[in-house]
Amino acid sequence: MVGAAVARQEREMSADRAVNTVDVAELLAKIRAREIRVGIIGLGYVGVPLALTAARAGFRVLGFDINAPRVERLNGGESLIKHIPDSLVSDAIREGRFDATADFARLGEPDAILICVPTPLTKHQEPDLSYVENTARAIAPRLRPGQIVVLESTTYPGTTDEILKPIFEETGLRSGRDFFLAFSPEREDPGNPDFGTSVIPKVVGGDGPDALALADALYSQLVVRTVPVSSTATAEAVKLTENIFRAVNIALVNELKVVYGAMGIDVWEVIDAAKTKPFGFMPFYPGPGLGGHCIPIDPFYLTWKAREYDIATRFIELAGQINTRMPYYVVDKLAEAVDRSGRAFTGSRVLVLGVAYKKNVDDMRESPSLKLMELIEARGAEVDYHDPYIPEIPRTRKHADLMGRRSVALDAAAVSRYDAVLIATDHDNVDYRLVVENAAVVVDTRNACARAGLSDPRIVKA
CATH class of the missing domain: 3.40.50.720 (NAD(P)-binding Rossmann-like Domain)
Known part of the structure; x- marks a missing residue:
C-alpha cells in the first residue's frame, strides 16, 4: 500500500462497503471540502501547533485539555508556547476557527479526533501509556459512527491496534466499519524556524484501507506532503526509528567527546x-x-516491546547508557x-x-x-x-x-x-x-x- 497507495486504497475500500455503516466517499468529500470539525486532545507543544495549522487550513478546531487554566488562557488568545505568537491563537479565535475546552463530554462533536497526549516512562524505564488509555476511555462513551480517531503520541509498534482499538470496540462499534482508526506520529521540532507543522511531511498508517484513505485525506489538507504506510504499527515504528537514529548518533559523538578529550582533541x-x-x-x-x-524516552519504548519477542536491543540500550552518563x-x-x-x-x-x-x-x-x-x-x-x-x-x-x-x-x-x-x-x-x-x-x-x-x-x- 506504500507509494501510490492512497489512490489504490480509495478503489479497494469499496470491498468492505457492503458492511460499512458509514458512507466513506461522502466523508472523504467533506474532509476535502473542509466541512468536518477537528478535535485535538492535548494542547501542549504538539497539540497547539497542530490546532493552529488545522485552523489556518480552514477547519473548525475544538481543542481539549484537562488543564482548565490552560484552556482559559488559550481561549483568551495566549499560545502558552514561547515560539508561537499569541496573535496566531487570537486570529484563529476571532475567525471562529478555534476554541478550547476542558469538557470531555463534548468529544462527540468533532468528526476527527487527533490525540496528542504525553507518553512518558515509568521510574523503571517502561512505557507509561496511562494518558493514552485514559484518553481512549474518555472518547469511547462519545464515539459515534463516522468519526476518525488518530493517535499522534509516540509509542511502541502495536499500541493503536492493541490498546486503542479494543477500548473503542467495547462500545459495540467496529473499526473500519463504524469508526476509523489511524496513527500519524508527530514530528514537531519546537523553536525550529525552518520546519513548522505544515511543511513537515506526515507519515500516516490506518487500520484498514478506509481508515488510511480518510486520515491521509485529512492530513493532506494540513501538511505539504503525506507518506502513507501499510499499517498503524509501521507508522509507529517509523517515529521510533527516527528518534532512535538520533539517540544512537548522539551517544556516538558523546563517547567520542570523552575519548578525544582525553587525547587533547577538540x-x-x-x-x-x-x-x-x-x-x-x-x-x-x-x-x-x-x-x-x-x-531520551522513545528508544525505551522499543526495547520494552522487543522483550515480548525475546529480542535484546543491546545497541539501543548501550546508547541510552552513554547518554544518561553525560x-x-x-x-x-x-x-x-x-x-x-x-x-x-x-x-x-x-x-x-x-x-x-x-x-x-x-x-x-x-x-x-x-x-x-x-x-x-x-x-x-x-x-x-x-x-x-x-x-x-x-x-x-x-x-x-x-x-x-x-x-x-x-x-x-x-x-x-x-x-x-x-x-x-x-x-x-x-x-x-x-x-x-x-x-x-x-x-x-x-x-x-x-x-x-x-x-x-x-x-x-x-
Whole structure:
C-alpha cells in the first residue's frame, strides 16, 4: 500500500462497503471540502501547533485539555508556547476557527479526533501509556459512527491496534466499519524556524484501507506532503526509528567527546571538519545529556516491546547508557576545572546557563540541566541558574526539589560572584562575551563560546 497507495486504497475500500455503516466517499468529500470539525486532545507543544495549522487550513478546531487554566488562557488568545505568537491563537479565535475546552463530554462533536497526549516512562524505564488509555476511555462513551480517531503520541509498534482499538470496540462499534482508526506520529521540532507543522511531511498508517484513505485525506489538507504506510504499527515504528537514529548518533559523538578529550582533541573541530565530506557523513553534536520528550524516552519504548519477542536491543540500550552518563561526566569536568582554579568544589558557587532542553525554547521536558543541578548540589556546591525563557522551574516528574527556583539576573557583577559558570543550553540571546570576561571558570558543554568567537584559558569544554 506504500507509494501510490492512497489512490489504490480509495478503489479497494469499496470491498468492505457492503458492511460499512458509514458512507466513506461522502466523508472523504467533506474532509476535502473542509466541512468536518477537528478535535485535538492535548494542547501542549504538539497539540497547539497542530490546532493552529488545522485552523489556518480552514477547519473548525475544538481543542481539549484537562488543564482548565490552560484552556482559559488559550481561549483568551495566549499560545502558552514561547515560539508561537499569541496573535496566531487570537486570529484563529476571532475567525471562529478555534476554541478550547476542558469538557470531555463534548468529544462527540468533532468528526476527527487527533490525540496528542504525553507518553512518558515509568521510574523503571517502561512505557507509561496511562494518558493514552485514559484518553481512549474518555472518547469511547462519545464515539459515534463516522468519526476518525488518530493517535499522534509516540509509542511502541502495536499500541493503536492493541490498546486503542479494543477500548473503542467495547462500545459495540467496529473499526473500519463504524469508526476509523489511524496513527500519524508527530514530528514537531519546537523553536525550529525552518520546519513548522505544515511543511513537515506526515507519515500516516490506518487500520484498514478506509481508515488510511480518510486520515491521509485529512492530513493532506494540513501538511505539504503525506507518506502513507501499510499499517498503524509501521507508522509507529517509523517515529521510533527516527528518534532512535538520533539517540544512537548522539551517544556516538558523546563517547567520542570523552575519548578525544582525553587525547587533547577538540571533538567539535573534528565534527566540523568531517561534515565537509559531501556524502556518507551526517553531523551530530555532543552535549550534557539528552533532553526533550522524544529522544531520551522513545528508544525505551522499543526495547520494552522487543522483550515480548525475546529480542535484546543491546545497541539501543548501550546508547541510552552513554547518554544518561553525560551529566556525571560534565560535573566531573566542572569539579576538576574549579579545583584547578585554586578553589574547592565543595562550598563553591556555580551558575548554570540554560535549563531548557534546547536553545531558544521555553521547553524543559527531560532537560539534562535539572540533573546537572542536582549532581552539583549533591557534591556540596551551591547552584543557581539563568534562563531567559524559563523564569521559574515548574513542577517536574523527577526533580521536585528544584521546583520554584527562579532565574537570576545575568550581568557582570552577578557572573563575577560565582566560582564557575556551566553552559548547559546555548540560547542565542545570552551575552557569552560578558560571561567569559567576568567568570572565574567557564565550562562549555555546547561549544557556545567558540561559536561566539571567544577564546580564553578559563574556558573548559565538557
